[in-house]
Amino acid sequence: MSASAGTGRSQSKLRTVAVIGGGITGLAAANRLRDLAAELGRPLAIALFESSKRAGGKIATVLREGFVAECGPDCFVSEKPGATGLIDRLDLSRELIAIKEQNRKSYILHSNRLHEIPDGLMMGAPTRLLPVLTSRLFSTRAKVRIALEPLLARRGNDADESLARFIARHFGREMVDRMVGPLIGGIFGGDPDQLSAHATMPQMVASEHRWRSLTLAMKATRPRRSATDAKPSSMLTLRGGMQTLSDALVRRLGEVVNLGTEVTSLRRESGRWRLSLAGAGEFLAEAVICASPAWVTARLCREIDAELADTLDSIHYxxxxxxxxxxxxxxxxxxxxxxxxxxxxxxxxxxxxxxxxxxxxxxxxxxxxxxxxxxxxxxxxxxxxxxxxxxxxxxxxxxxxxxxxxxxxxxxxxxxxxxxRYNVGHQERVVFAEERAARLRGLFLAGAAFRGVGVPDCISSGEAAASEAFACVTTK
Ligand SMILES: Cc1cc2nc3c(=O)[nH]c(=O)nc-3n(C[C@H](O)[C@H](O)[C@H](O)COP(=O)(O)OP(=O)(O)OC[C@H]3O[C@@H](n4cnc5c(N)ncnc54)[C@H](O)[C@@H]3O)c2cc1C
The missing domain is CATH 3.90.660.20 (Protoporphyrinogen oxidase, mitochondrial; domain 2)
Structure with a gap:
C-alpha cells in the first residue's frame, strides 16, 4: 500500500520519507516510493513539499488559443530509459509523439547566415567527412584540421579538462566556436571554456580512451543501417506538452504533494529529520530526498555539514x-x-x-x-x-x-x-557531495545538478534516490 502524509496530520509510527521539491525529480522520487511501498507491501508515509503553487518545476506548458507553448523542456531523448519507462508505467505511451521525420535538419547561425549542420556530425565528431568538407560553416583551414584528426589525435590523461580544450585538441578551435559550443552550451547553459568535458561528453571521453581518434571511434561505433531502415527517433514529446507528464504524476500522488510549502530548514534530531515548513509548522521523517536546486539544498544543509553546503554552492547556475x-x-x-x-x-x-x-x-x-x-x-x-x-x-x-x-x-x-553548469571538476564535486551526504544517514541528493540535466536523467536520479531512501527506512 502507499500512504500519504499531509502536513496537518499527526504523524504515526509509520516510517516516513519527505521529498523536498516538486520538479520532475521530486515527483518521480515520490512516485517510485509509492510503487515500492505497494509492490513490497511495506506501509510508508510519503510527503512531498513544493514551495511554489504548482508542481513540475522547470516543466511548464502553456495551452492557449490552440497553441502548445513550452516554457521549459519541449522534448527528451528516447535513448535514455528514464522518461519513456515512467511514461509507460503512467500509461501515457499513446500520447508520445516523435520529431517530424521530414524536418530533422537543424542549423547554425554564423556570419548572419544559417548553415545546415553537416550530416553525420555527432557532437563535433564527423562520421562522414564529405558533408563537413562541403559545408560553408568552416574555413578551409578548419576543414583540413578536421580531416587530419585521425592522424593528429592524441589520448588525453585522466584529468578533467574544459569541453573547449577537449574538442579543440581533436578538431581545432573553429569546431568549438561554430558548432560544439553553441550546441552543448544550449543544453548545459554555459561557456565551453568552463564546462567539463568529463561531465558533458562522457561517451566522447571514453571513446578517446579507447580509440584515440574520435573520428575513428565514430566510424567504428556508428550503427550500421540498411537504406530501407527507418531512422530511430531520438527526440520525443507528449501530444499535450511536457506538462502532461508532471500533471499525471501530481494526480497519481494526490495528497502526497503539498504545494505552496517551502522547506526553510532541515535538522537532524534523535535519528530523525526535522523539516521546518514556511507557515505550516514542522514535519518529521526518517529519510529526506533533496530534489531542490543545489543552491537551495546548500542552504538547507549548511548547519548540518558546511563542507557539503560549500560543495553544493560551487555548482553554479x-x-x-x-x-x-x-x-x-x-x-x-x-x-x-x-x-x-x-x-x-x-x-x-x-x-x-x-x-x-x-x-x-x-x-x-x-x-x-x-x-x-x-x-x-x-x-x-x-x-x-x-x-x-x-x-x-x-x-x-x-x-x-x-x-x-x-x-x-x-x-x-x-x-x-x-x-x-557542469564546470570542470563537476564529477569530483558530485562524488564528494554524495559521500558527505551518505555519512548523514537518511539524506539523499537528487536532481539536475548532479548526473544529467535532461528530463530522463532527472527522473532516473529521483527514482534511484527513492530506492535508496526506501531501503534505508525499511531496513532500520
Ligand atoms: C528553458 C529550459 C529548457 C529545457 N529544455 C530541455 C529539453 O528540451 N529536454 C530536456 O530533457 N531537458 C531540458 N531542460 C532541463 C530540464 O527541464 C531540467 O533539468 C529538469 O526539469 C529539472 O528538474 P528538477 O526536478 O531536478 O528541478 P526543478 O524543475 O528545478 O525542480 C525543483 C523544485 O524545487 C522547488 N523548490 C525550490 N526550493 C524549495 C524549497 N525550499 N522547498 C520546497 N520546494 C522547493 C522548486 O520550486 C522546483 O519546483 C530545460 C530546462 C530549461 C530551464
Missing part, C-alpha cells in the same frame, strides 16, 4: 529566458525546413537559439499556424525587463528570418538560476 511567439496563420518569413538553429559564439546576439516548435512536432499550433521559441542568453535574461527582451527577440527574428509579423501569442518565461 545560469538564468534562462524563453519567448514563445505564436502566429495563427503562417506569416511571411524565410523559415528553412528544420527544427531550428543555434547561434555561433562570435555572432554577438542576444538570442542563443531558436526552435521552430511547430515544425518540430505535430499538434503545437492551430491549423496553418506557426510557433517559434527564442532562447535568450544568460546575461540578457538577468539584465533586461520583459518588454525589452520581447522587442529585442522580435528584432533579431526579423533580421535572421524576416519574421516581422505581429504574433497572436507572446509567452515569455524568465527563470533565474535555472540550469546547472
Amino acid at each position: 545560469n538564468s534562462v529566458a524563453t519567448v514563445n511567439f505564436g502566429f495563427a496563420t503562417m506569416p511571411a518569413c524565410r523559415l528553412p525546413a528544420g527544427t531550428g538553429f543555434v547561434i555561433a559564439r562570435d555572432e554577438r546576439r542576444m538570442l542563443k537559439a531558436v526552435s521552430f516548435s511547430s515544425a518540430k512536432f505535430e499538434n503545437r499550433v492551430p491549423k496553418g499556424g506557426l510557433l517559434v521559441r527564442a532562447f535568450i542568453s544568460d546575461s540578457a535574461a538577468g539584465d533586461y525587463d520583459e518588454s525589452d527582451l520581447i522587442s529585442h527577440a522580435r528584432l533579431e527574428l526579423a533580421d535572421i528570418l524576416g519574421l516581422a509579423a505581429e504574433p497572436t501569442l507572446v509567452e515569455i518565461s524568465r527563470q533565474a538560476r535555472a540550469l546547472p
Whole structure:
C-alpha cells in the first residue's frame, strides 16, 4: 500500500520519507516510493513539499488559443530509459509523439547566415567527412584540421579538462566556436571554456580512451543501417506538452504533494529529520530526498555539514529566458525546413537559439499556424525587463528570418538560476557531495545538478534516490 502524509496530520509510527521539491525529480522520487511501498507491501508515509503553487518545476506548458507553448523542456531523448519507462508505467505511451521525420535538419547561425549542420556530425565528431568538407560553416583551414584528426589525435590523461580544450585538441578551435559550443552550451547553459568535458561528453571521453581518434571511434561505433531502415527517433514529446507528464504524476500522488510549502530548514534530531515548513509548522521523517536546486539544498544543509553546503554552492547556475511567439496563420518569413538553429559564439546576439516548435512536432499550433521559441542568453535574461527582451527577440527574428509579423501569442518565461553548469571538476564535486551526504544517514541528493540535466536523467536520479531512501527506512 502507499500512504500519504499531509502536513496537518499527526504523524504515526509509520516510517516516513519527505521529498523536498516538486520538479520532475521530486515527483518521480515520490512516485517510485509509492510503487515500492505497494509492490513490497511495506506501509510508508510519503510527503512531498513544493514551495511554489504548482508542481513540475522547470516543466511548464502553456495551452492557449490552440497553441502548445513550452516554457521549459519541449522534448527528451528516447535513448535514455528514464522518461519513456515512467511514461509507460503512467500509461501515457499513446500520447508520445516523435520529431517530424521530414524536418530533422537543424542549423547554425554564423556570419548572419544559417548553415545546415553537416550530416553525420555527432557532437563535433564527423562520421562522414564529405558533408563537413562541403559545408560553408568552416574555413578551409578548419576543414583540413578536421580531416587530419585521425592522424593528429592524441589520448588525453585522466584529468578533467574544459569541453573547449577537449574538442579543440581533436578538431581545432573553429569546431568549438561554430558548432560544439553553441550546441552543448544550449543544453548545459554555459561557456565551453568552463564546462567539463568529463561531465558533458562522457561517451566522447571514453571513446578517446579507447580509440584515440574520435573520428575513428565514430566510424567504428556508428550503427550500421540498411537504406530501407527507418531512422530511430531520438527526440520525443507528449501530444499535450511536457506538462502532461508532471500533471499525471501530481494526480497519481494526490495528497502526497503539498504545494505552496517551502522547506526553510532541515535538522537532524534523535535519528530523525526535522523539516521546518514556511507557515505550516514542522514535519518529521526518517529519510529526506533533496530534489531542490543545489543552491537551495546548500542552504538547507549548511548547519548540518558546511563542507557539503560549500560543495553544493560551487555548482553554479545560469538564468534562462524563453519567448514563445505564436502566429495563427503562417506569416511571411524565410523559415528553412528544420527544427531550428543555434547561434555561433562570435555572432554577438542576444538570442542563443531558436526552435521552430511547430515544425518540430505535430499538434503545437492551430491549423496553418506557426510557433517559434527564442532562447535568450544568460546575461540578457538577468539584465533586461520583459518588454525589452520581447522587442529585442522580435528584432533579431526579423533580421535572421524576416519574421516581422505581429504574433497572436507572446509567452515569455524568465527563470533565474535555472540550469546547472557542469564546470570542470563537476564529477569530483558530485562524488564528494554524495559521500558527505551518505555519512548523514537518511539524506539523499537528487536532481539536475548532479548526473544529467535532461528530463530522463532527472527522473532516473529521483527514482534511484527513492530506492535508496526506501531501503534505508525499511531496513532500520
Ligand atoms: C528553458 C529550459 C529548457 C529545457 N529544455 C530541455 C529539453 O528540451 N529536454 C530536456 O530533457 N531537458 C531540458 N531542460 C532541463 C530540464 O527541464 C531540467 O533539468 C529538469 O526539469 C529539472 O528538474 P528538477 O526536478 O531536478 O528541478 P526543478 O524543475 O528545478 O525542480 C525543483 C523544485 O524545487 C522547488 N523548490 C525550490 N526550493 C524549495 C524549497 N525550499 N522547498 C520546497 N520546494 C522547493 C522548486 O520550486 C522546483 O519546483 C530545460 C530546462 C530549461 C530551464
